[in-house]
Amino acid sequence: MATHPNYQAQVNRSYSGSQPPSLNLSTDDSRPTHLRIRIRIPKEYQEEPIISRLISDYGLTVNLNAALLSANIKNDGWFDLALRGKQCQIDSAMIYLNDLDVEIWSKSTDPDAENW
Numbered sequence: 001m002a003t004h005p006n007y008q009a010q011v012n013r014s015y016s017g018s019q020p021p022s023l024n025l026s027t028d029d030s031r032p033t034h035l036r037i038r039i040r041i042p043k044e045y046q047e048e049p050i051i052s053r054l055i056s057d058y059g060l061t062v063n064l065n066a067a068l069l070s071a072n073i074k075n076d077g078w079f080d081l082a083l084r085g086k087q088c089q090i091d092s093a094m095i096y097l098n099d100l101d102v103e104i105w106s107k108s109t110d111p112d113a114e115n116w
Contacts, residue, residue: 034084036065038105039097041077050100051079058093060085 041050054060066080083090097104 030086030088032084033087033090034082035090036080036082036106037094038078038080040103040105041079042102043074043076045100045102046077050097050102051081053096054081054083054093058085058089058096060089060093 051062051064054062061084063082063084064079065082068078070077083093085093094104
């Protein structure tokens with residue numbers, strides 16, 4: 001059976017009755033994808049290279065669409081980011097942000113759908 005290169009298919013051939021065989025698809029997460037997020041980085045993390053790690057540790061391309069920062073480090077930082085990479089890279093980066101308790105305000109796969 002020929003399959004699309006981005007999917008792995010398995011047909012359950014042991015069925016009885018009038019139902020057709022079931023097709024189990026699992027997506028291959030090596031396709032490039034993008035995700036737009038808005039995050040709040042608490043002031044206690046302003047000395048940490050959080051956005052830089054999204055690039056170096058997780059291999060993402062990060063576009064900084066907008067940011068609200070305070071020069072005196074008295075406030076949290078707000079960032080509007082477009083992330084591009086493989087789905088597994090984006091998933092790992094989101095886990096990293098979640099583990100830091102970075103507040104994620106929105107997630108969108110349409111970079112033009114939401115505006116600040």
